[in-house]
Amino acid sequence: EAGVTQSPTHLIKTRGQQATLRCSPISGHTSVYWYQQALGLGLQFLLWYDEGEERNRGNFPPRFSGRQFPNYSSELNVNALELEDSALYLCASSLVGTIQETQYFGPGTRLLVL
């Protein structure tokens, strides 16, 4: 069974540009989560989508946004990129989105903002 996939694996942008990151959950999973892992910091929760709806949002500015498509894949958009946005962006999925469930992570997208 295929795991969570993310694309691209690496992304280089310049300050002020926009970045779009994509995630495909494990087949049958309806919940998708986005996390940011900056160097020296732990995983920071960004967004949670379930059944096409945004269920929760972490403490990030509105220029971080996303959506979930009918096939449960998801997109994270980061507008007006800042140097501090350079990080590993991890997507995870779970079956139905409950607090006791395991979250399965993808390999991440490494975003570098110059």
Add this chain to the structure above:
Amino acid sequence: RKEVEQDPGPFNVPEGATVAFNCTYSNSASQSFFWYRQDCRKEPKLLMSVYSSGNEDGRFTAQLNRASQYISLLIRDSKLSDSATYLCVVGVSGAGSYQLTFGKGTKLSVIP
């Protein structure tokens, strides 16, 4: 106080040693607890969930003390393959939603 706090390490232990990691969390309403493992430049993977009664999976034992808001992970008979960063994770729900909070991780190096 940080929401989930761990000793960053690194813990450098010889093969066969027993090593214990501790984690404290600040939100007394936390409802779910996990240990994830993250290898260098890889994604996190669930190691084990942590239950109030404590639980064991082979060489790994996890304990939860709700009164002290403290979680532990014990690894017995350490193997070289146990070298990784161990993430303490706590889940809090409310208002029809929930969120996992990850600690920064404790790095373990098992030395031959």
